[in-house]
Amino acid sequence: MKAAILAPVAWRTPPRHYGPWEQVTSNIAEGLIKLGVDITLFATGDSITAGKLDFICDKGYEEDRTQHAKVLECLHISNLMEKANQFDIIHNNFDFLPLTYSRLIKTPIITTIHGFSSQHIIPVYKKYNSIGNYVSISNSDRSPELNYLATVYNGLDTKDFEFNEHPGDYLLYFGRIHPDKGTAEAIEIAKKSKRKLLIAGIVQDERYFKEKIEPQLNEQIEYIGSSGPKKRNALLGNAMALLHPINFNEPFGLSVAEAMLCGTPVIAFNKGSMPELIKNKETGFLVNTINEAADAVEDLKNIKRIDCYNWATSQFSCDKMAADYFKLYHKILEA
Structure with missing residues (x-):
């Protein structure tokens, strides 16, 4: 089976630092290669893969700001679509734009929807509902207007993480610095629980950082x-x-999955996919307020870190994700 995997071109695949879509795309590609699929990864020229690499730019537009993002995206997508007949299946990890080619080529496309940037993009997905082969990354992140083939949870290379039974005494915020991600709320939780907090991540909202975090x-x-x-x-x-x-x-x-793979429990606001990722009171705590989160810090002693590791390994590994996609590829090709 020959498969083309389309990655975004904002960052390298896999990313050096930030780049969740690129990371998952890389994990899909490398996992499928292990299963014997002939993979060509369409990504930036500095990307790393055990398969073949095809590219139209040396670096991503976030790492080389002299490039125009939309122009790069159009050249990147069209590069694959003009070679579509060389592949049995195309795996789109690049949102809705590649779908606009799907009725112009004969090769089937499977699309992992990594999230909706806004409701404005739903009409494009709806237009290709009958042939889109859509995969959600959690059951919570599904639009009632779309037809889905399956849910496949994002998978991580478990060898990249080490289980730690004896952690330090700090809390961690790990993610982009943005109001959506709750950096300021994490600070309030740390203050209320009188614990040290380390904040790690790229500053995505400079004003938010300057006004709410830095002081x-x-x-x-x-x-x-x-x-x-x-x-x-x-x-x-x-x-x-x-x-x-x-x-x-x-x-x-x-x-969240990365933390649990290290044995570290997660205290999260009970929104979106969190109830699917976290087993409440077993691998962390699902809470609704800052006060509840601070109380949960005191209850961490009741969590067995090995339970966090075992749960994450069983649900969020590269091997499981690749096997799930491998089955879907066959399902599409045999239809």
Whole structure:
């Protein structure tokens, strides 16, 4: 079976630091290669894969700002679609734009919907409902207007994470600095629970950082910048808990799965996919307020870290994700 996997071109696949869609796309590609699929990854030229690599730009537009994002995206998508007849199946991890080619080519397309940037894009998905082969990354992140083939949870390479039975005494916020992700709320939780908080992530909203986060930084609340894969394992594994007080219905939340793979429980606001990722009072706590989250910090002693690790390994591994997609590829091709 020959498959083309279309990645975004904002960042390298896999990313050096931030880039959740690129990370999952890489994990899909490498997992399927292990299963014997002949994979061509369409991504940036500096991307890394055990399969074949096809590209129209050396770097992503977020890493080389001299490039025009929309122009790059059009060139990137069309590069694959003009070669569509070379593949048995195309796996689209690049949102709705590639769907506009789907009735112009004969090769079937399977699309992983990594989240909806807004409701305005739903009409494009609706137009291709009958042939889209849509896959959601959580049951919570489904539009009632769309037809879905399956839900496949994002998978991580479990070898990249080390289980830590004996963590430090700090709480961790790990993600982009943005109101949606609840950085300010994490600070309030740390203050109420009188615990040290480390904040790691890219600053996506400069004004929010300057007004809500930076004035509160001190010895207790520390911002350590963006942390790539090498730092990630130690940061997550040594944390007593990951704070994830999101203010939106998050489609998945890679950092939640990453934390549990290190044995670290997660205290999250009960929104979006969180009830699917976290087993309440077993691998973390689902809460609704800052006060409830602070109380949950005191209850962390009741969580067995090995339970976090075992749950995450069984549900959110690359191997499981790749096997699930492998079955879907066959289902589409045999239809």
